[in-house]
Amino acid sequence: MRDPIKLYVVKSAGLFGRKLVPYRGEKFDKPKIWLVFGARGSGKSSLLEVLAHVYATKNRACIVDLFGARDGESLAWLRHPNVKSGAWKALLLHSPRISVKAPCDLKLYEDFCEEDLFKYDVIISAPQGYADFDEELEALKHATKVIYNPRRNTGRMVFLLMREAASWVYSRIRVAATQAPVKAQLIHLLREARHMNMAVGFDTQRASSMASDVRDISDYIVFKKLTHGRLPESLRFIFEYFDLDTMYNLGVDTFVFAKDDGKVGCGIFEKPAWHLETGEALSNLGIEFKEEPGLDEVITSRELVQLIMQRMDIREIAAYRKISNLEKRGFLKPIDNKKRDRVYRLADVVRAFREAYKIDIL
Ligand SMILES: Nc1ncnc2c1ncn2[C@@H]1O[C@H](COP(=O)(O)OP(=O)(O)OP(=O)(O)O)[C@@H](O)[C@H]1O
Ligand SMILES: [Mg+2]
Numbered sequence: 001m002r003d004p005i006k007l008y009v010v011k012s013a014g015l016f017g018r019k020l021v022p023y024r025g026e027k028f029d030k031p032k033i034w035l036v037f038g039a040r041g042s043g044k045s046s047l048l049e050v051l052a053h054v055y056a057t058k059n060r061a062c063i064v065d066l067f068g069a070r071d072g073e074s075l076a077w078l079r080h081p082n083v084k085s086g087a088w089k090a091l092l093l094h095s096p097r098i099s100v101k102a103p104c105d106l107k108l109y110e111d112f113c114e115e116d117l118f119k120y121d122v123i124i125s126a127p128q129g130y131a132d133f134d135e136e137l138e139a140l141k142h143a144t145k146v147i148y149n150p151r152r153n154t155g156r157m158v159f160l161l162m163r164e165a166a167s168w169v170y171s172r173i174r175v176a177a178t179q180a181p182v183k184a185q186l187i188h189l190l191r192e193a194r195h196m197n198m199a200v201g202f203d204t205q206r207a208s209s210m211a212s213d214v215r216d217i218s219d220y221i222v223f224k225k226l227t228h229g230r231l232p233e234s235l236r237f238i239f240e241y242f243d244l245d246t247m248y249n250l251g252v253d254t255f256v257f258a259k260d261d262g263k264v265g266c267g268i269f270e271k272p273a274w275h276l277e278t279g280e281a282l283s284n285l286g287i288e289f290k291e292e293p294g295l296d297e298v299i300t301s302r303e304l305v306q307l308i309m310q311r312m313d314i315r316e317i318a319a320y321r322k323i324s325n326l327e328k329r330g331f332l333k334p335i336d337n338k339k340r341d342r343v344y345r346l347a348d349v350v351r352a353f354r355e356a357y358k359i360d361i362l
Pocket of ligand 2: 046069164
């Protein structure tokens, strides 16, 4: 992908005509906000992936793809040529209740921290990595806190990818009871992004519900192929430049844009070869997710020793020592210290063994 995206702007040519000329004013080196909307399957997510790729290759931006689409599209970064070659390091965040096999580093979502934005080039979270939607929201909450920490080191640019932003807002309404605070929160996050050296690309099918609210804070409003349904009044200016027929028949590799400085134009981009196609199996990416059984349970130290004895060979054992070691080194905390038989949360135990000894005990 040598030049995966090309932009052209509309120039007036004399009194009556207009022409498109190559636009070289965009260097993809500033933390800008890209709002992309268009019909289902019009190539919105693919365009965001290409933008993320360009920011990462030109500025060494860290790609943060946390607000994933339900089908796990964000996981396709694992087959990006730079990840496959080892030039980029990828990290996948997940829940302690889901075990994951993937060709990248793994981390429990609650351990995601500022240093990861420097250590990794792509950081992914996908719905498949969580036991349920509430847990995924919990993970997003934690990640947002890390990324938006006003005291964090912003020395490296971040490209934040928010897929299907509108559905994300709507699904959060279920949690937040009303729409207004969720939208307000999203707008606040977008507005703050540039101060955190963060470019943002987000896509949505719902032009009317999102565009009017976020139009003023987007540097680029990008139109992909439109579909039936009225374009909100605030965006209808685009028809002064491109006619209805053009806007309803844009190819998947084409888009039209309006920039905050009044420039209007169009662009063409290459299909991201790593993109996850609808219905494509995640196993194509070499990833497997499995729900851990009963991790909400508690386990006594005696049961834990039995479990370890069943699972480990004799050379590994010294089980009591391992448990007390884990406690001493701060990896594991009993939830009830007073009883003779100490009691732990099974999820904590699994996690402690994974972190301290790199072994799975379940
Ligand atoms: N530049 C391109 N050239 C050729 N094909 C492309 C290009 N961009 C995307 N496609 C193809 O178009 C299809 C739709 O792409 P994509 O998933 O990005 O659309 P979308 O608008 O995000 O869809 P959805 O509304 O379902 O989220 C995919 O099969 C993708 O491979
Ligand atoms: Mg999409």
